[in-house]
Amino acid sequence: MSDQRLMGSDGFVVVAKVSDVPVGGIKFVEVQGVPVALCRVEDQFFAVGNVCTHDAGPLSGGTLEGHVLECPRHGAKFDVRDGRVLCLPAPLPIPTYEVQVEGEAIKVKAA
Numbered sequence: 001m002s003d004q005r006l007m008g009s010d011g012f013v014v015v016a017k018v019s020d021v022p023v024g025g026i027k028f029v030e031v032q033g034v035p036v037a038l039c040r041v042e043d044q045f046f047a048v049g050n051v052c053t054h055d056a057g058p059l060s061g062g063t064l065e066g067h068v069l070e071c072p073r074h075g076a077k078f079d080v081r082d083g084r085v086l087c088l089p090a091p092l093p094i095p096t097y098e099v100q101v102e103g104e105a106i107k108v109k110a111a
């Protein structure tokens, strides 16, 4: 299934079902070639870049506590709402992407 087939005219791509991501869970998805960590905080979903700005750690392998995403490599922390750094050693924020939920479908716009 290519992203092209799933992409609406608004640029959003279906990446997962709501039931695919438990509360407090993080799911790796790729959106038009962009690696994304899809995070669930209660019933809200946040999409952020999957690559840590410290040394490219895969953030989807980290942990999520509330809105705080911790890198599995050296413990940098980011706020999934806006991508800002909450704890070193990450020097820069991570990108954030728009999310829409329609029924069971989670959509992300990465471009």
Ligand code: FES
Pocket: 052, 053, 054, 055, 056, 057, 071, 072, 073, 074, 075, 076, 088, 089, 090
């Ligand atoms: S790679 Fe993420 S904290 Fe080092």
